Amino acid sequence: MTNKMHELIIKEHDYVVSMRRYFRMFPEISAQEYETQKKIMAELKAIGLEPRPAAGTGVIAEINGSKPGKTVAIRADIDALPLQDKIEQPYCSRNAGVCHACGHDGHAAMLLAIARVFTAIKNDFSGTIRLVFQPSEERFPGGACGMIAAGAMDGVDAVIGAHLWQPLEVGTMGITYGPMMAAPDQFTITIQGSGGHGSMPHQAVDPLYVGAQIVLALKTITGNNINANELAVLSLGTFKSGEAFNIIPDAAVLEGTVRSFSQAVREKVFACIDQICSGICTASGASYKLDSLYGSPAVINDPYVAKVVAEAGSIVLGKDQVIELSPAMVGEDFSYYQQLVPGSFMFIGIGNKEKGIVYPHHHPKFDMDEQGLAYGVEVMANAAQKLLKN
Secondary structure (H helix, E strand, C coil): CHHHHHHHHHHCHHHHHHHHHHHHHCCCECCCCHHHHHHHHHHHHHCCCCCEEECCCEEEEEEECCEEEEEEEEEEECCEECCCCCCCCCCCCCCCCCECCCCHHHHHHHHHHHHHHHHHCHHHCEEEEEEEEECCCCCCCCCHHHHHHCCCCCCCCEEEEEEEEEEEECCCEEECCCEEECEEEEEEEEEECECEECCCHHHCECHHHHHHHHHHHHCCHHHHCCCCCCCEEEEEEEEEECCCCCEECCEEEEEEEEEECCHHHHHHHHHHHHHHHHHHHHHHCCEEEEEEECCCCCEECCHHHHHHHHHHHHHHHCHHHEEECCCECCCCCCHHHHCCCCEEEEEEEEEEHHHCECCCCCCCCCCCCCHHHHHHHHHHHHHHHHHHHC
16 A cells, blocks of 8 residues: 555645645644634544544544544644744745745645545545644643543553654655654743842842852752763843843843753752752842743653654655754753654755754744655655554
């Protein structure tokens, strides 16, 4: 059936490109994918499926084979970013301030093409393909939990998903056989001091100075307190304090993120953050409040499912084009599905320096080599087919 599937996917290339460009032109941010949902449901109904809305703006549909069997879920996220699109292409966003600058337009398009392929061959396989179009991946807590509550993983034997990945050249794919993407946690530290005149610092407790000490101390955590064999990142994104050059402010606020792959490391890092804040603030006469927010769990691929995905990639792209990657410190709520059933995530290359497709994810000029869409469709379809059999 692989040759038949390949021929079908070739015929679907224009369709998947047109769908990707449609979604790029009409992007919608997290939890507001109303028109996107309507379009997905219309496309699925046009091929005889019975999609249902889920998690507000998501969609679930099923393709049943000729006989009962295993159920394999394929997930695509569908939301865009609050960003002004700056590509000079006919398919540039027509929704001001909203842009598919991460590739979710391609994810939705690929899953629609996969739906058409499996619908065309439904008499040739046993089991069920479940299509999971998930909203709100970009906004915590994400849409995965809502999709799960709506039954997206009920009775599923395995789940796969993909991210179109600009750092990888088109014609390649990336996979891991364990940890793949980190848990994206965040924290806010509010330091309360006592303001005063800039000429008389002895009459004040300077929260800006206290915050600067905390910044330096926090950067020692991953090097000094976490085992070198564990992966962890701590980064600070904002430091806000003060309004005027000659006024010592009352308060300072620091915001940052922690990325890790285990609950033990998460807890250790946040305990160290609290300890550092307590020590420095006590010594300085300031007080503090630490607000911690755990993001989605780490994406950790099931070794067997990842092996099947890699085998499918080897068939489609060639063995040398399937790259075993180091874990990435970015986050993905696909991990919630993996908490329930064996699953694997993959990266599909879409970068192309010769075509000028070099801008990173979340950049207003982000774009993709659309040949990667066809590769993604074929890899995921082949992997799902293998999982149905095994």
